[in-house]
Amino acid sequence: MAYVHDAEKEALHQPHSFWSKYVWSQDHKVIAIQYSLIAIFAGIIALVLSAMMRMQIGFPGSLEFMDANTYYQAMTMHGMIMVIYLLTALFLGGFGNYMIPLMVGARDMVFPFVNMLSVWFYFLSVIILLASFFVPGGPTGAGWTLYPPQAITAGTPGMEWGIILMLVSLLVFIIAATMGGLNYVTTVIQARTYGMTLLRMPLTVWGIFMATILALLAFPALFVSGVMMLLDRTIGTSFFMPEMISMGQQTDYDGGSPILFQHLFWFFGHPEVYIVALPAFGMISDILSVHSRKKVFGYKMMVWAIVAIGVLSFIVWAHHMYVSGMNPYFGFFFATTTLIIAVPTAIKVYNWVLTLWKGDIHMTVPLLFAVAFIFTFLAGGLTGLFLGNVIVDIPLSDTYFVVAHFHMVMGVAPVLVVFGSIYHWFPKITGRMMNDKIGMWHFWITFLGTYAIYFPMHYLGILGMPRRYYDSTAYEFIPQSAHDLNAFITIAALIVGAAQVLFIYNMIHSAFKGKESGPNPWNAASLEWQTPQTPPVHGNWGEKLPVVHRWPYDYSVPGVKEDFVPQNVSEQELEANKVKL
Amino acid sequence: MTAAQLMKTSGFESVGGGANEWQETPEVIALRAKTGLRILMAVITSLFFLFIVSFLIRSQIADWEHLSAPWKPLANPWPLWINTGALVLASIFLQWSRISSRKQEARRTVETLVLAGFFSLVFIGGQLAVWQQLMSLGYFVSTNPANSFFYLLTGLHGLHLAGGLMAWCKTVVKAWRGMPIKQLSSSIELCAMYWHYLLGLWFVLLGLLTSSPETYAALVRLCGL
Amino acid sequence: MALAIILVVLLIGSTIFQFVNPWSATPVASNWGSIDNIIVITSVITGIFFVGITLFVVYALVKFRHRGPSENGQHQASYEPDSKKLEWWLTGITTVGICALLAPGLVVYDDFVHVPEGATEVEVVGKQWMWSFRLPGEDGKLGHAKVKLIGMDNPFGLDPDDPNGQDDLLINTNVLHLPIDKPVKMVLRSLDVLHNFYVPQIRAKMDMVPGQVSYFWFTPTKEGRYEILCAEYCGVAHYNMKGHMIIDSAENYQAWLSEQPTFASSLVSGSDDGGVEQGRQLAESSGCFACHSIDGSKSLGPTWKGLFGKTEVLMDGTTVVADEAYLKESITDPNAKMVKDYAPVMVAYPLSDSQLDALVEYIKSTP
Structure with missing residues (x-):
């Protein structure tokens, strides 16, 4: 409240020293880059963790130190970092911060000081998260969903300190995301320049705007469940903890409801999917339009689809819980709402495709990533129709089908958008072009590699291979060919992972030595290029x-x-x- | 149809935020802060809404021992009503301060502002006293989920008020340093909004914590849980 | 162009893969073959959309690729291709496709949630990291059970005062037998964390949640021995929580059934054999067998077969004789002296002295 006046004073003072310009900066562009660099750093850690996991799955026992504890810890941290600390932070804190003021014609976010606090809280949350690697017992291995009672009882790695740090880190992250979110929403509502009506905003802004609203309303659910679980773990309350034994011994817990946690978690968790997807939807629309020199097909329909998806995302959460033991009659309702949400999503896909139609398509690196996104998202979205339809989910849930589905739809697809967007907006951010040739190599390896990883993985799920297994060689119904396929997937994953070095190199090299781009190398019409x-x-x-x-x-x-x-x-x-x- | 025509038929033609507020005058900045605060209040509403839903669901499990049952400490919740009185007074004084600041009555504005903070502190102190009393009777946080929720909800509400008091402190310091009333008024405006909101929230929580288990059962049925 | 060609190749490759890959579903052994039919319907409908949309992208990429600077000042891209009509058509077609998936799916699901009259109840009890089962006795009713009642001599936590429970059959191993062609209602209970009872050939699965009872039903249709898996992450030995479900003919099933002890008989058993039986029960109720075999097979932890008196090589290369003191230390402080080639996955079990004695007696008794 009072900070408004500080912000006002601050805006008059141009920063001069290194510290005020690059570290304690209140400039949305610097904050965006800080957000992005921290997120990419966290993402690289998560990528390495996934490579370690894949080694164990593809070649069991090949890594000396990879015991079951380590495996589950790597799995948990990989999932949590990728979903929250990489994708959410990068799309909202990174792209949201950079794009919103430039695209709506504002001088900065409306509360620059809060914006700065946001990035530092985010940094703090990452530090707390990484600290859990160094505490006794290591980071939590509860799975990224952190389901109680298992997350905080004996038999799960990291139940000593890891889980506490994880929950605290999440709470800090939520505070950071809320501070950022207040800025993004208020800026879009109140700081648009003259003539910038809501329906003159690029879809990027629409996507980020709606995603931020989802984040603001959905993260409290994670906050609520995090606080209650923290109390269950530290002072022995029984919010989620039922009457149970642990390691053959009776516990003091009584009456808590593990299903309640799952409802809260997915009330956050499903909108979270769209917190990641909606900015990606928006950005890909803009990239397609610029590089095919054509207006976005059905702009208004696209806006309404974003709004509809955002609203519907709050009433589909229990489709993650079809086999959770909740009242089975909920299945009818949630299967129906889930498949309804497929309609606006399908409209978006059609409109992307129709944006290419009758265009003047320039095969630039951003466009390649955009088309790859459509293809990957299509594949991942269609497999979502299997899992959303409650009866089909029953055999497939908790198998590799689910792993393949969500990696395609909210792992690979958004990451392809991240890459495409970085290639697209890099010239605006640095004034230099990224190297095209390296970009092409990076594109082909990433696109084909990820498809080779996740497309065949669906079939392991249909076979019935369960996820979250440290070792599945002891099961007779899984044929040797499935293990061979896992080895193949691991090799593909390692190649894709290693290829990201190309991207990192390209970014760093181009930032300093890249070809000068001029103000508007793609001849784009939207405001940020002007x-x-x-x-x-x-x-x-x-x-x-x-x-x-x-x-x-x-x-x-x-x-x-x-x-x-x-x-x-x-x-x-x-x-x-x-x-x- | 050209793009311009398309925009005209779009229904979003009113330039809204864009037209009037693109110059950063103090009025514009005050309006933005108000919008930010409204959004923050929506987030806090979401937070407490989810806590209340969890409360209701958890209250339906057999081990729940409600604190307002006849033999329990909250059967006669007069200490909570005293605290409520303090919070109401805080809200009234802030409103008074808000009106005075609009009328440019500097002295009255600051006096009532300080009183509002004082009564807020009384409220927080009173809440802590209730905690103390419960604990002395053996009702600890983890003894029963009903207790856990009582401490959790009152504690979080108190923390939100404490956050508001930090903004209040800043405003008082500014007043102390002699900031002109015109500039002060936007901060007071925000404080008043936030305090009224927290008062409303407190009434909801108070109603929830002192209702009978039958009410919960009815509410849960109503929500179809 | 390259992208268009690659997309076509991916499309053809994926389609071929769909039909000739070696990783199809396990042969179904229950009435839930109907689920497989819905999967086929879903595959066909989504497949049509997948192929159709991708081919359109390929067409657009080829037909409308950039062809160099315009000569006559005309832009290559059209300015006016918005079409409300097209959008409504596409929305309509999508809606029809979605309904075609959802409607038959919900019909089968309706079947899934309605347990048929006369289905036998079978209770599955899960705990870290083993399965056990309980069948209703002659009265056809399962007795009341509660976690707080679980103890050394009552691993299921049955209420001794409930007459319905007295004749319940307790199957304290990982192997369950079921008769063929008889619908069963699986009543699922967990004693500690979440588990999920999953037999791939049955298709159906459901979480087991501590503090509540969940269920699903099926009718076994094919005799055989099937693996039971845990499909909800339940801690470090989740992947090793293995059991077997054997579908028997009616006669074989009756033969097996008659060998199972009732709850009442388990209460009076208690023979005096120096604690070996107590140790065995303790090992069972504490879930030791999830990681320690008694037949010499390799598992997460060292086997107990012939363990007592054996010389073990530790992680630091030193050796230790597995005597009483070492075994007791390894139970109460497992990471103190770790045997080589095993991971430090065991948690400390704070057992009482008499329990420790009994358990060591039992380990001694496994030659």
């Missing part, structure tokens, strides 16, 4: 804020010489620039 300086400086717009005259998708307008019209070009200016036909 800043007076590239990269944009503190305050973004120089003396005067831009005035917006049109939507962000005026590509290939007939009778105009250039095949794009920037958002801040007025009809008069356009008139003067027209060529006779």
Whole structure:
């Protein structure tokens, strides 16, 4: 509240020293880069953890130190880091921070000080999370869903300190995400520049805006369950802990409801899927439009689809719990709502595809990633129809089918968007192009490699191979060929993982040595490409804020010489620039 | 149809936030802070809503021993009513301060602002006294889920009020340093909004914590859980 | 162009893979073959969408690829391809497709949630990391059970005062027998954490939740021996929580059934054999067999067969004789002296002295 005045003062003072410019910065662009770098750092750790897991699955016993404890710890940390600390942080804290003010024509986020606090709280949450690797007992191995009672009882690795640090870290992360989220939503509602109506906002902003609203309303559910589990673990309350024995001994717990935790967790967990997916949807729409020189097909339908998906995502959560032992009659309701949500999602896919149709498609690296996203998301989305349909989920749940499905739909697909977006917006952020050739190599290995990993994995699930198994060689119904397939998947995964070095190298190298890009290398129409300086400086717009005259998708307008019209070009200016036909 | 026409028929043509607020005048900044606070209150509502739903579901399990049962300490919750009185007074004084600041009555504004903070502290102190009393009677946090929820809900509500008091402190310091009333008023405005909200939230919690188990059962049925 | 070609290759490859891969579902052994039919319907419908949309992308990529700068000032991309009509058509087709998946799915699900009249109740009890089972006796009713009643001589926590429970048959091993062609209602109970009773050939599965009872039903249709898996992560030996379900003919089933002890008989048994039987029960109720075999087979922990008196090589290369003191230490402080090639996955069991004695006696008795 009172910080408003500080923010006001702060805006007048341009930062000068290194510390105030790059570390304690209140500039949304610096904060976005801080967010992204921390997230990518956490993501690399999670990637290494997944490689370790895959070694165990593909070649059991090949890693000396990989016992069952370590395996489950790696599995848990991989999942949690990827979902929360990488994807959520990168899409909202990274892209959200960078894009929103530039795309709606604001000078900065409306509460820059809170924005700075947000990134530092996020940093703190990552530190707490990583600290759990160094405490007695190691990080928690409870699975990323942290289901009680198992998460906090003997027999699960990290039940001593790891789980406590995990929960504390999540609570801190939620505070960080809330502080960031207040900024993003308020900025979109109140800080749009003159002429920037809601339906002149790029879909990127719409996606991030809706995802932030979901985050603000859904993260409290994780907060609630985290607080109650923390109390169960530390002072022995029985919110979730039922009457039970542990290691043959009676416990003091009584009456708690493990299912209640699952409801709370998935009330957060399902919107979380869309917190990651909606920004990806928006960004991919913009990339497709720019690189096929054509307006987004059915823009308004796209906006409504984003809103509809956001709203519906709050009433489908129990489709993660079809076999959880909840009242089985819930299955009818949640199967229906789940399949209804497929309709707006399908509309988005059609509209992406139809954006390419009759376009002028430039095969740039961002476009390749965008098309790869459509293909991967399509595959992952369609397998979602298996799992959403309650009866089909019963044999498939907790098998590798689920693992393959969610990795495709909310692992690989959003990550392809992250890559595409970085290739796309890198010139605006640094003023330099990323290397195309390395980009192509990176694209082909990543796209084909991930498909080779996850497409055949579905069949292991149909076979009935259960997930979260440290070793499944002892089971007779699993044929040797399935283990061979696992070995193949591991090799593909290692190659894909190693190929990310190309990307990291490309980013670092291009940031310093890349070809100068100029302000608008893709000839894009949306506002972020029209800043007076590239990269944009503190305050973004120089003396005067831009005035917006049109939507962000005026590509290939007939009778105009250039095949794009920037958002801040007025009809008069356009008139003067027209060529006779 | 051109893009411009498309936009005209879109129903979103009103430029809303965009038209009037693109210059960062103090009014605009105050409006933004208000919007931010409203969103924050929506988040807090979501948080407490989920706690209350958990409370209701958990209350239906057999081991629940409700604190307002006739032989339990909250059967006669007069200490809670005293605290409620303090919080109501805090809200009233803040409202008074808000009105005074609009009328540019500097002295009255600051006096009532300080009183509002004082009564908020009384509320928090009173809540801690209730905790003390419960513990002295042997009702600890982990003794029964009903107790756990009592401490959890009152504690979280208290923490939110404490967060508000930090903003209040800043405002008082600013007043102390002689910030003109005009600039002060937007902070007071925000404090008043937040305090009224927390008062409303407290009434909901108080109602919940002092109702009978039959009410919970009815509520749970109503929600179809 | 390259992308278009690769997409076609992926499409053809995936389609071929769908039909000729060696990893199809296990042969179904219950009435839930109907679920397999829904999977086939779903595969066909989603497959059509997958192929159709991808082919359209390929078409667009080839037909509308960038062809160099425009010559006559005309842009290559069209400006006006929005089509409300097309959008509504696509929405309609999608909705029809979705309904075609959902409707038959819900019909089968309706079947799944309604247990048929006359299904036999079979209780499955899960705990870290083993299975046990309970069958109703002649009265056809399972007695009341409660975790708080679990003790040395009552591993199921049955209420001794409940007359319904007296004739319940207790099967304290990982092997369950069921008669063929008789519908069974699996009543699922967990004593500690979440588990999930899963037999791939049966198709159905359900979580077991401590503090409540869940259920599902099926009718076995094929004799044979099937593996029981735990499908809900339940701690470090989750992957090793293995059991067997044997579908018998009616005669064989009766023969097996008649050998099972009732609850009442288990209460009076208690022979005096120096604690060996007490030790065995303790090992069973504490779940030791999840990681320690008694037949010499390799598992998570060292086998107990012939363990007593054996010389073991420890992690640091030193050796130790597995005497009484060492065994007791390894139970109460498992990580103190770790045997080589085993992972430190065991938690400390704070047993009483008499319990320790009994358990060591039992370990001694496994030659």
